[in-house]
Amino acid sequence: MYFCKPILDMTHKTDWFTSWFDTPFYHILYKNRNDTEAQIFMQNITSFLQLNSNSHILDLACGKGRHSVFLNSLGYKVTGADLSENNINHANTFANKNLNFVEHDMRDLFEDKYDAVFNLFTSFGYFEDEQEDIKVLKNIKNSLKENGIAVIDFLNVIEVEKNLVSQEKKLIDGIHFKINRKIEKGFILKEIEFDFEGKKHAYFERVKYLDEEKFTLYLQKAGLKIKHIFGGYQLSEFDKENSKRLIFVVS
Ligand SMILES: C[S@@+](CC[C@H](N)C(=O)[O-])C[C@H]1O[C@@H](n2cnc3c(N)ncnc32)[C@H](O)[C@@H]1O
Structure with a gap:
């Protein structure tokens, strides 16, 4: 059973990222995202990193496993990890040795x-307390073998802010999603409302407004060193104003 979390109820004991990503509605809203682009990114980044074919990759916050499955098809050993029980149950249908x-x-x-x-x-910047975000980065560092490498694929907040669509309506699988976006108290907030089976549902996504400088500070605090910064899935150089993505390669 999925429950509907009031948009502004920050005191609820279930965090927004625990409930929203575990619902089928999240997957419906994002069903048209570009999986081909995600696969091209995986091809580009694994060849850039020159990862050995026997490498073991951790896909941290793997969702339903779309990157994990593709990386495994390239020959890598992959572990996908996610908080959402429903996502992991789905991903497990693709599991192999x-x-x-x-x-x-x-x-x-x-x-x-x-x-x-x-x-x-x-899949980063979800927590109210920045110490928790830094803890995630420390965990990433701690999970790396000697000479291991990490890739963090975040959005470029400057570009997002510049092109923010504050209101949008989307009809997907018969569901009318009403989406409001704003930048508030250091977060990019996306409120999502819709009716389903006669009931009103309201969720939100909230990602910390982390620009290159702030993110770099977090990485430093976690003891991670920046090897490279890319601005998109084709591995273009990062351009503060125009890049869609802020992709760190760190160790
Ligand atoms: C934006 S989705 C991306 C999923 C996947 N990487 C993809 O590209 O399809 C973010 C994912 O982070 C997961 N997540 C949120 N908070 C988490 C946490 N504290 N620990 C692990 N996973 C978490 C969610 O369940 C969700 O699957």
Whole structure:
């Protein structure tokens, strides 16, 4: 059963990212995202990193496993980890001896070490307290083998702010989604409302407004060193004003 979380109820004991990503509605709203682009990114980044074919990759906050499954098809051993039970149950239908999935909160330490840790498609900056975001980065550092490398694929907040569409309506699978976006108190906030089976539903997504400088500070606090910054899935150089993505390669 999915419950509907009041938009402004920050005191509810279930965090927004625990409820929203675990619903089928999240997957309906994002069903038209570009999976081909995601696969091209994985091809580009793995060849840039020159990852050995026997490398073990941790896909941290893997969702339903779209990157994990593709990386495994390229020959890598992959572990996908996500907080959402429904996502992991779905991802597990693709599991094989070199592809496994676990329910895991990224704020908790991993026991194993990996050749590479990937955090993809804006799976960062969700927490109220910045110490928790930094804890995630420390966990990433701690999960790396010696000479291991991590990739963090975040949005470019400057570009998002410049092109922010404050109101939008989308009809997907018969559901009329009403979306409001704003920048508020250091977060990019996206409010999502719709009716389903006679009931009103309201959720939100909230990602910390982290520009290159602020993110760099977080990385430093976690002891991670920047090797490269890309601005998109084709591995273009990062351009503060115009890049869609802010992709860090760190170790
Ligand atoms: C924007 S989605 C991206 C999913 C996946 N990387 C993709 O590209 O399809 C963010 C994911 O982060 C997961 N998530 C949110 N908070 C988490 C946490 N504290 N620990 C682990 N995963 C978390 C959600 O369940 C969701 O699957």
